[in-house]
Amino acid sequence: MIEYNVKQGDTLRKIAVRFQVTTVQLCYRNNMSPEACLEPGTTLFVPDAVPTDQPRGETHSGCLHEYGWRELEEDRQSLPSSIFSEQIGISVLGKPIWLFRAGNGPKKIFFSGAWHGNEWLNTWLLMSFLHVFISKEESKERWYGVDPGAILQEVTLYAVPLVNPDGVELVQEGAHVLGKEKKNDVMQINGGMHDFRHWSANARGVDLNHQWPAGWKEEAAGSPDRPFPRHYGGEAPLTEPEAKAVYQLSMQEEFSHILALHSQGEEVYWGYSGLEPPESAELGNRLAAAGSFRPVADAGSSAGYKDWFIKTFRRPGFTIETGMGVNPLPPEASARIWITGVPLLLESLTFPDFTKKSRDITSAE
C-alpha cells in the first residue's frame, strides 16, 4: 500500500486508473463515498494493485476516466502536424477555448461539444474522432467506407470540442477548484450543494446554449431569471465569453453546416421554426440513420446555437444528443457514444456544400 497526495485535477477515477485499482477499492480503503470531492492536499491510501488486463489511460474506443481541459491540453500537444490548433477565446475563469482545424477544402464544417458542463464525453468523442480520422488519412485507410483523404480535399473541418471548460471542471472536480470567494458564489447558485455532477452552466451560472439571439426573449420568459445550474440565458444574448468566442468564429467562417453535440437521448434535431433549408429534413434523417438515433424536426425551444445558426445563415444546423442512460453519463457510456457517434460524424462530412446556395436565397430576400 502507498500513500498518495491528491493534486489539482485529480478525481477518484483518475487515481484509480493511474494505480490500476478500482474506485470501490479506493473508497473502501479510505472510508469515503464515491461522490466525495477530492480536496487537493488530502492523503489517500492506495491499496496494492490487483492484476488487470484493462488498458491504462484513454483509448480511442473507451474513456476510462473524466476528460476535461487538462486531458484536452495533453492531446493538443500530441496532435499530428496536419491538425492545427488556435485559441479563439478565454473562459470566465481564464481557461483557453481551443479551435482545431483539419483539411483544406472549400466546404467548411463545424463540430462543437461540451456546451454543458456534464457533457464532457463529447469532448473526448470529438478529440478521439479527430485523432483517428487523421491517422486513417495518413495510412490511406477507409473508415466505415469513408475515405478521409478524399474528404479532406473537399472539406475544412473545424472543431471546438470544449466550449465550456469551467463548467466541465466544476462537474468533475467540484467547487474547491475555484478558491474561497468564487466557490461561495457557485455554491450559492447550486443551492448550497457540494455536488456539481448535474451542473450545465458556465462559471457564472449562465447556460451557454440559452444565450443566442434566436427567440432569446421568449426562451428567457420560461427559464430561470437569475444565475442557475441550467437554462438561465443571461441578462442579454451573447454576454458570456465562451458563447462570444463561438459567435465570432461562426461569423468569420460562415460554415456550410454545423453539428452541436449535447447529451443525451440519441436524437438528431434538424429544424428551427421552419427557417432551415428544405434539405435539412433529409440530412437529419441521414445522420440519424448513421448513428441509429431518432430524427426530430424541432425541439420546441429557442436561443440555442443551432437555432441561431439556422436563423442567421439559413443553412443546415443540427443538435446531436449523444448517449443513452442515467444522467450524467459515466465514462462507461463512452463505448456506445463512440460506436454510434463515429458513423454519424463521418456521414455529416459527406453533405453537399451549402455555402453558395443559401447565400443566393438570402440575397433574394
Ligand SMILES: [Zn+2]
Ligand atoms: Zn447540452
